[in-house]
Amino acid sequence: MSPRTHGGPSYVSIWVWLVVLVFGGLAVAYLPMTRGTVLLLVFEIALVKATLVARYYMHLRGEEPLIYAIAGVPVLLAIGMVLTLVPDIVFGK
Amino acid sequence: MTAPLKEAGVIRRSDDIAMGEPTGLSRGKLGIWWFLASEVMVFGGLIGSYVLARIAAGGWEEAAAHVNTRIGAINTLILVTSSLTVVEAFGAVERRDRARAAGFLLVTVLLGCAFLGIKAYEYATEISHGFLPSSGPFWSFYYVMTGLHGLHVLAGIVVNAGLFGMAAAARHWPAVSHRVELAGLYWHFVDVVWIFLFPLLYLT
Numbered sequence: 001m002s003p004r005t006h007g008g009p010s011y012v013s014i015w016v017w018l019v020v021l022v023f024g025g026l027a028v029a030y031l032p033m034t035r036g037t038v039l040l041l042v043f044e045i046a047l048v049k050a051t052l053v054a055r056y057y058m059h060l061r062g063e064e065p066l067i068y069a070i071a072g073v074p075v076l077l078a079i080g081m082v083l084t085l086v087p088d089i090v091f092g093k
Numbered sequence: 094m095t096a097p098l099k100e101a102g103v104i105r106r107s108d109d110i111a112m113g114e115p116t117g118l119s120r121g122k123l124g125i126w127w128f129l130a131s132e133v134m135v136f137g138g139l140i141g142s143y144v145l146a147r148i149a150a151g152g153w154e155e156a157a158a159h160v161n162t163r164i165g166a167i168n169t170l171i172l173v174t175s176s177l178t179v180v181e182a183f184g185a186v187e188r189r190d191r192a193r194a195a196g197f198l199l200v201t202v203l204l205g206c207a208f209l210g211i212k213a214y215e216y217a218t219e220i221s222h223g224f225l226p227s228s229g230p231f232w233s234f235y236y237v238m239t240g241l242h243g244l245h246v247l248a249g250i251v252v253n254a255g256l257f258g259m260a261a262a263a264r265h266w267p268a269v270s271h272r273v274e275l276a277g278l279y280w281h282f283v284d285v286v287w288i289f290l291f292p293l294l295y296l297t
Contacts, residue, residue: 014177
């Protein structure tokens with residue numbers, strides 16, 4: 001019997017979801033949709049997978065606020081870098 | 094006062110270490126999260142640069158079509174599975190089950206080796222078809238991002254192999270518990286990075 005993720009679903013059930021999402025991402029990439037829609041869905045699926053790993057395997061669920069601050073600030077900075085430069089890249093051609 | 098609770102397994106070693114710390118967190122846990130934060134900046138900067146360069150230049154779809162999506166997907170499944178085995182190792186440590194902890198750590202090491210072996214085969218195939226880091230911007234990013242990630246997997250394999258050796262030897266077992274948690278956090282981070290590299294390089 002797989003242990004539970006500190007009160008949440010079992011580690012194995014999270015793994016099953018991750019495997020399903022890997023195949024889901026692959027299926028979406030080959031669906032007859034516009035490129036923009038495919039990109040949106042593929043990265044939404046990646047985000048869900050990353051959230052599952054962080055929340056249940058890294059035990060971020062119920063972690064101290066300090067850990068959220070340490071992990072969250074660089075994520076925001078990296079996203080901010082891209083968003084800040086996008087206008088130059090897209091409109092500055 | 095905490096000794097009976099510790100002996101009864103109510104207090105974990107990591108909790109014990111954290112007692113008396115102003116943050117309420119063990120120094121090891123705080124340290125690994127600071128380290129992971131710096132790694133977020135490294136991979137975040139690299140992935141952000143790739144996204145921006147791809148938007149700016151355009152037309153990388155032709156080059157990206159040459160990567161082997163099937164191999165990328167297999168490696169994704171391997172890393173996701175290794176995340177399960179390393180967290181199961183941590184679960185076994187919490188239950189003071191040394192044999193299972195050692196077993197899951199060994200499987201994690203083997204899965205990491207399988208990932209690198211498949212990646213090496215993929216590199217060899219791509220290079221034999223003439224796709225080198227100098228073949229264009231997509232391939233430059235591809236080799237830098239997957240190569241840097243591969244080095245992180247290698248580091249994780251070394252750490253987990255060391256922990257496996259410690260867990261297998263009974264006299265080192267008391268020192269293992271907290272380290273498995275920290276090594277696991279690092280390994281999951283490596284998994285999360287690949288979760289984003291896979292669609293960026295193989296599915297778009």
